[in-house]
Amino acid sequence: MAQALYTLLVILKFLAFMGIVYLGLHMLAARLVTKPDSKILGFFALVTSPLTGAVRRFVPPGTAEPRLRALTMGILVAGWLLFTALAVPLTPR
Numbered sequence: 001m002a003q004a005l006y007t008l009l010v011i012l013k014f015l016a017f018m019g020i021v022y023l024g025l026h027m028l029a030a031r032l033v034t035k036p037d038s039k040i041l042g043f044f045a046l047v048t049s050p051l052t053g054a055v056r057r058f059v060p061p062g063t064a065e066p067r068l069r070a071l072t073m074g075i076l077v078a079g080w081l082l083f084t085a086l087a088v089p090l091t092p093r
Contacts, residue, residue, distance in 0.1 A: 006090040013083035019076045023048050027069050051076070 026044035033041055048069075055072045056063070 002090050003092065006087055006092065009083050009087040009090065013080060013087060016076050016080040016083060019048075019051050020073065020080060023051060023069060023073050023076065027066075027073065030066065030069070048072075 022044070026041075026048045029038075029040050029044050035041075052065075052068050052072050055075060056068060059068060059071065
């Protein structure tokens, strides 16, 4: 049972890390790219939309996109830290 829980936590930790990387790249591209109709911004908006869409349900309507991305990043980092802390005692020896 402990091995299955450890495996699940490692998978969740990896997914959170992937979300952090993609959202971080989106945040970086949003600062550097000046054209609003850029294909790069469109790509990152498409890739990160499941992450930001889940958070958008819990924030007031009209919240600015940079604030939404920052909130999503905070939640992902907190999740990654939580999954890491929970997986440490279950690490196989």
